[in-house]
Amino acid sequence: MADPKKPRAPFAPWDRRELPGTFTVEESARRVGHYKWIEMRLFEVLGGWVATVPELDVKLRLGTHCYHHAWHAELWHKRLPELREMNPERLTAPPNDALVAFVDAMTEPEAPELTIEKLVGAYRVLAPAKIAAYTYHLNNTSRITDAPTIRSLGFILQDEMDDWRDGEMMLQSLIETEDELQRAIDHQTKLQRLLLAAGGIAGPGTIGESYITEEETHA
Amino acid sequence: MPVHVQPEEFSMVFFDAHEIRALTEELAQEIGLPAELSITVDVDETTPLGRSVVQSVDPVVIHLESGALEDAKRPRQLDPVGAADVLGRLLLAVRDRLDPAFGDAPPDDDLPLPHSVAWQVYSVGRLSRLGHRTNRQRRLYQFRNRHGFTDTADAAFDRLWAAEGLTWAELVQISDEARSALPA
Amino acid sequence: MRKSFPVEDLARDERFVRVPIMDRINDPRTARQEQAGTKGKRGPGRLTPDRPDAPDAARALMHGIFTGEIQALEGAGRTCWDFEVGSGNGEGIPEVPFELKLDMARQCWDEARHCEISIKLSDHMGTEIGEFSENTFLYEAACNPDPVLRLTGVNRALEGLAIDVFNTMREFGDVAGDAVLEFCEDWMLADEVTHVKMGSDWLRRLTADDKERQQRALEFQRVVDKLFSLGGFRGDEEDSPVRLARRFRELAGFKDDEMDTLAEVAREARQEMDARIEANRAAVAQ
Numbered sequence: 001m002a003d004p005k006k007p008r009a010p011f012a013p014w015d016r017r018e019l020p021g022t023f024t025v026e027e028s029a030r031r032v033g034h035y036k037w038i039e040m041r042l043f044e045v046l047g048g049w050v051a052t053v054p055e056l057d058v059k060l061r062l063g064t065h066c067y068h069h070a071w072h073a074e075l076w077h078k079r080l081p082e083l084r085e086m087n088p089e090r091l092t093a094p095p096n097d098a099l100v101a102f103v104d105a106m107t108e109p110e111a112p113e114l115t116i117e118k119l120v121g122a123y124r125v126l127a128p129a130k131i132a133a134y135t136y137h138l139n140n141t142s143r144i145t146d147a148p149t150i151r152s153l154g155f156i157l158q159d160e161m162d163d164w165r166d167g168e169m170m171l172q173s174l175i176e177t178e179d180e181l182q183r184a185i186d187h188q189t190k191l192q193r194l195l196l197a198a199g200g201i202a203g204p205g206t207i208g209e210s211y212i213t214e215e216e217t218h219a
Numbered sequence: 220m221p222v223h224v225q226p227e228e229f230s231m232v233f234f235d236a237h238e239i240r241a242l243t244e245e246l247a248q249e250i251g252l253p254a255e256l257s258i259t260v261d262v263d264e265t266t267p268l269g270r271s272v273v274q275s276v277d278p279v280v281i282h283l284e285s286g287a288l289e290d291a292k293r294p295r296q297l298d299p300v301g302a303a304d305v306l307g308r309l310l311l312a313v314r315d316r317l318d319p320a321f322g323d324a325p326p327d328d329d330l331p332l333p334h335s336v337a338w339q340v341y342s343v344g345r346l347s348r349l350g351h352r353t354n355r356q357r358r359l360y361q362f363r364n365r366h367g368f369t370d371t372a373d374a375a376f377d378r379l380w381a382a383e384g385l386t387w388a389e390l391v392q393i394s395d396e397a398r399s400a401l402p403a
Numbered sequence: 404m405r406k407s408f409p410v411e412d413l414a415r416d417e418r419f420v421r422v423p424i425m426d427r428i429n430d431p432r433t434a435r436q437e438q439a440g441t442k443g444k445r446g447p448g449r450l451t452p453d454r455p456d457a458p459d460a461a462r463a464l465m466h467g468i469f470t471g472e473i474q475a476l477e478g479a480g481r482t483c484w485d486f487e488v489g490s491g492n493g494e495g496i497p498e499v500p501f502e503l504k505l506d507m508a509r510q511c512w513d514e515a516r517h518c519e520i521s522i523k524l525s526d527h528m529g530t531e532i533g534e535f536s537e538n539t540f541l542y543e544a545a546c547n548p549d550p551v552l553r554l555t556g557v558n559r560a561l562e563g564l565a566i567d568v569f570n571t572m573r574e575f576g577d578v579a580g581d582a583v584l585e586f587c588e589d590w591m592l593a594d595e596v597t598h599v600k601m602g603s604d605w606l607r608r609l610t611a612d613d614k615e616r617q618q619r620a621l622e623f624q625r626v627v628d629k630l631f632s633l634g635g636f637r638g639d640e641e642d643s644p645v646r647l648a649r650r651f652r653e654l655a656g657f658k659d660d661e662m663d664t665l666a667e668v669a670r671e672a673r674q675e676m677d678a679r680i681e682a683n684r685a686a687v688a689q
Contacts, residue, residue: 040488040501043508048404048484050511051477054414056518056532063476063515066483070508077501110404112414230687231431265684267432269456285432291463292420292536294430332455356529361458364579401580 021142029083033091036076043069095203102194123167136207232295272327311342322387333365337394344380371400418533431683452579469521474542476514558602560627570648603656635673639666
């Protein structure tokens with residue numbers, strides 16, 4: 001029988017988590033505030049679109065996805081006070097006006113014949129952007145100090161991947177002609193430009209900086 | 220084939236007696252009823268309910284509440300497809316009653332509900348094979364409600380649906396055997 | 404996209420046909436008839452298996468539930484979009500608390516699931532999507548531009564009706580031996596109790612400091628409840644096709660006096676419907 005008093009390492013040999021992370025508490029809170037803002041905008045518009053789409057399967061799926069993103073917003077809402085932000089509304093904001101412009105354009109389609117445009121906005125532009133932002137955060141924050149954020153990101157990313165797939169399949173089933181394809185391409189291009197101007201859902205640096213400077217090259 | 224529709228003119232619903240007459244004549248011919256047989260279709264337009272019975276076979280009188288012929292999506296309008304389902308089923312029951320080989324069945328008002336539904340399944344199955352649009356699953360659901368949600372009942376339904384030339388006694392036997400599988 | 408979405412724009416595919424409620428109200432035919440030799444009236448009566456038309460009546464009611472669920476989903480979804488997040492004092496721009504929107508999003512999911520369940524039940528019962536007409540008075544009456552009235556209309560009145568209907572269907576499934584129907588209705592019933600409770604809780608919280616607003620909401624609920632009594636189709640009488648589900652309403656936060664009031668408005672609705680039918684028949688006779 002093992003001796004209960006015999007010392008064990010606090011981190012088991014298979015637990016390779018390291019302490020450092022890219023984000024300070026404040027930077028994490030800033031990002032989380034932006035995440036909450038975009039999740040709110042998304043769940044609101046998905047809920048609003050339910051009444052406007054005639055395709056029954058799409059209508060029902062939007063209702064389900066509406067809840068997913070509302071729950072994500074709630075997770076972020078609860079995380080903010082834990083990151084020293086006692087007034088969550090203060091940080092629940094877009095990173096810049098350009099993202100507001102993107103959301104306005106994404107949420108604009110209303111007519112019943114614009115289901116393709118609605119889904120393109122949510123699933124071909126915003127969903128990949130969110131997945132990218134969340135993945136960057138997951139991989140860069142401290143696995144020890146920011147564990148609660150990582151836990152939420154794990155749940156949220158699972159939803160995002162599932163919903164992205166749902167949305168993409170619905171789009172592929174709706175786009176049957178060259179005209180419909182062109183509509184999807186045009187709307188995606190328009191929205192993608194706006195999102196580019198915003199720098200991502202957390203503003204410039206949403207997914208870090210991939211290009212290195214001359215100095216860094218020769219350091 | 221003389222077919223009479225009562226009333227000749229409707230006031231509470233927007234049915235056309237001529238349309239009902241033409242539909243009934245066509246069905247009676249398809250089903251093979253004698254050409255000289257006089258048929259009266261008596262519609263009670265004072266109620267939206269959907270009861271439908273063969274009131275007598277000598278003379279032939281079919282009594283329907285207006286809901287039986289009504290379009291479920293257009294209130295007080297005739298549904299030709301639904302009407303063909305109802306009238307066709309009733310006319311097949313008339314043919315059965317007029318056939319000495321079928322045997323004696325109680326009047327419609329005295330039929331136990333399971334036997335009535337079994338007969339409906341038998342009739343609508345034949346109607347579907349005459350090329351009319353029918354709803355098999357709906358009939359299965361009705362049958363299950365009277366005979367149980369069991370494999371035995373489903374098998375009995377399949378027999379009735381596919382059958383031709385059943386006697387009343389055989390029909391009753393199939394129905395009773397299906398119900399015998401109901402939990403006590 | 405607009406805030407506040409009109410009922411006439413609710414998007415549907417071609418299978419769905421809408422019938423204005425006035426078409427039903429102006430129908431001179433009556434489902435309740437004098438029974439020969441008795442003082443009682445024969446009517447469609449409660450949904451029990453001994454009714455000869457019970458399976459078809461259940462199918463029609465199930466389709467009505469299905470279209471009602473679509474409208475409930477749409478109503479909850481619109482509430483997510485139509486109102487801004489804020490403290491909202493009932494004046495100016497409609498605002499609701501963040502947590503209320505979260506509850507509405509949860510309701511969206513639940514109602515979407517109910518649509519899915521209803522569709523599967525329709526397959527089971529042999530009902531085609533769009534086989535019966537749709538009446539949009541549920542969305543129309545419930546979706547008020549005032550968030551407090553909307554919650555009252557959707558979560559207390561509309562979802563309250565859902566409790567009554569699902570309970571009726573559940574009991575029918577049980578007595579008829581339809582285990583699939585009973586199972587599905589019971590699960591949906593559990594969700595609806597949650598939704599009504601959401602409405603009860605939020606109504607109380609949003610009007611805690613504004614008794615006048617609370618009173619307006621309760622008056623609005625009375626009006627909508629009467630409409631949703633469907634001329635006596637839903638009531639507390641023995642022969643009401645859909646009975647008030649008092650036990651489940653109690654779980655959802657309804658008090659006894661509220662349910663008694665509901666029974667009373669249902670009786671009023673039935674009497675008014677009978678009078679209207681008589682008037683319609685008299686007009687036709689002329």
